[in-house]
Amino acid sequence: MIENFKINLKEIDKINLINQDDKNYRIKNLEFFNQKGLPTKKDEDWKFSDLREIFSKNFKKIDVNNSKPEENKFRLIKDFDHNYILLINGRFIRSDFKFEDKNKIKITSYKEENFSREQSNNSLICLNNALSNEGYNLLIEKDYKFEKVLVIYNLFSEDLSHKILNNKNKITVNKNSELHIIEYTVNRSKDKFFNNTYETIILGENAKFKNISIQAGRSEGYFHKFLNGSIKSDSKYSSFIFSSGLKFNKQDIKIDLEGKNSYCEIKSALFLNNEDHQEIKTLVNHLVPNCKSFQKIKSVLDSNAKGVYQGKIFVKDIAQKTDAYQLSKALLISENSEFDSKPELEIYADDVKCSHGSTSGNVDENSIHYLMTRGLTKKEATQLLINGFLKEIINDIKSDTIKKFVENKLEFQVYGY
């Protein structure tokens, strides 16, 4: 059992190419983690996802992953033209920007200096700060719009049984530039592992960034990602989360709307089954006037699955004319499934429009009956309704080929049970 999960400070010595300063910073973070341990429900931010309990139930041991992955064959998506970045176990392997002007794109593997050193109270961020040594840094120069989508293949290899992987990524989209990425997770590990990611996203003025995260299939992986977004004026951040099929996944998203007329949207359609446990936690900070944010989270829960949405909107006193919206809808198919929702508003300005809502319920029996009178079995009718419930989010994807791709993945998740 790993109830008192601690990591030996010697692990830091195994990280190459760091100076004494870096080392001290890492030691400080690891000491903090070892003292605080994995988060529990006593932490407000982990109220519905007691990670310590989840780990003590599911992991007998965990070791830090030190092995260097070897590149092995993987299949590129054939459905649409795309650029790509290949990551294996979080490590940047290579990239291909064949559809783009390469002078406008800088990509390097993880570098220490790319990340600021704020002290965090979040023990998983501290763990990440202490042990991260893989990841990528992507920068798009100003005034450049990507021709094609960029797929980030996030591959996990077969030999990750009971390992912890920490990595850090950073994406910068400079002024007037546009980037659309698909984060595509492919997992080959048949056994459990834990991936702890810290990601920074910076959008310059009038930049546009769109992200779709999706899985190739079901997986035994446990995932935690902290996303730190900083959005400048007139820029637009858009994130679609379709990360069904993971044992555990928590996406902890913090977006700072720092420039006027900036916009942030987070949309999600999740189908959770078996013992899946997923949480989307958001904090959208409206820090200046005239910004807009939109969040819509739709979840379908079957078997013993558990879904959580903790969404907070913060509006600073000067952030007048804020327009913020959040809605969570959950469809519970099984009596044993659970959905917890905690919407929060913290508003210090007086001329704002903020709304939030949360509903959860069962599949409508009358709708099922209607579909069955047209010859569909109960199972087929239920699947059609689930699909329809989630499709509302997918329909917001503009590219038809990508929409089709996501639809196929979703149908596989919905019809595959």
Add this chain to the structure above:
Amino acid sequence: MLEIINLKASINKRDILNGLNLKINPGEVHAIMGPNGSGKSTLANILSGKNGYKITGDLKYKGESLKDIPVEQRAQKGIFLAFQYPLEIPGVNTNNFLKTSLNTIRKARGEKEIDTLAFLKLVKEKANELGIDEKILSRQLNVGFSGGEKKKNEILQMKILDPNLIILDETDSGLDIDALKTIADGVNSSRSKDKSFLVITHYQRLLDYIKPDFVHVLSSGKIIKSGSSELAVELEKKGYKKIN
């Protein structure tokens, strides 16, 4: 085609049908009229196989008892209910749904699945007959449809699925006179010797357009009077109360 024998039904210990008998032969059109609460919609629901009712007596379709036949199999065997309030199904494309439904029923009949091209041709033809704007068929099923569009969509489904026993549950409610005529035309053009209709309605109006062979008056869960189409005219004049 359909034989209802001493049907009694209750829901939550409330008796709704109290010994209903009815026989519909192939090719016949029967109308059931009755005041609110007489059990008309319950009868439609029970024929479709909706659960939640406690039932005694028997329902026979083509000589076979329907008692243990689940909803979808009734549909597959050729029973079709046009809903009084067709449900809105968000996220489900109308055309895709129609195709799925048709193929399920064709499969049950031992026929080959219809290919997309043949299906689109069929839908186009039937939609045109009913004056349905094809655009709505690429929208979500019944979502944002007007009352008339929803009812026409029910008749479209009837035409595409080609059932043998068709139950129209207050299909006339909420329709303007033009839509009513279109729907009646749609039904009349489907009449044949191997199809039977059970038309449930409040008003005689619909029966001016769909001429029934028999009219039955349902009151307190029983058929209290049966007759020819003149009975509907009499009802319209006298009201339900004076019929007993």
